[in-house]
Amino acid sequence: MDRTDLAQDGGASPGTQAIEHDLAVLVRALEGLYRSRKYPLERAQYLLLLALREGARPSGDLAATLALDHSTVTRQLAALEKGGLIARRPNPLDGRSALIEATVAGRARCAEMQALRLRRLEEMLADWSEPERQRFAADIARFNAQVMGHSRTAREEPGLG
DSSP: OOGGGOOOOTTSOHHHHHHHHHHHHHHHHHHHHHHHSOOSSOHHHHHHHHHGGGOOBOHHHHHHHHTOOHHHHHHHHHHHHHTTSEEEEEETTEEEEEEEEEOHHHHHHHHHHHHHHHHHHHHHTTTSOHHHHHHHHHHHHHHHHHHHHHHHHHHHSTTOO
């Protein structure tokens, strides 16, 4: 079925219906690609290490930045720590909390993962012009900001999401 075959939803515009359908197809395809490839990190671990490139941060800050539940971040950080990819150190501003920082090995693994992902993206976008890539980057950044904002709101307000 393609998006022209979709039944009309009285409240959704044709553009919204097309986006909904294409996002479902995209997510399925990306999940399949992810499972079929041997990446050096899980997706959540990669995002955490990317966030740590800017320096050490408390785990709560990481959860807020990535719009993730704190328990999810805690589990991922435990796995990263066990693998020697992050380290914890006391927070000088608050003796009760810790700052999380990427280790040399963690930064290297993150760089390896990013290089793989960028190479694969370059292959997928080989026939796109640079202006097309820039336009898509701007559109997806805008959409990601909307999704992240909605995700935060849905966690904070019961009944939304």
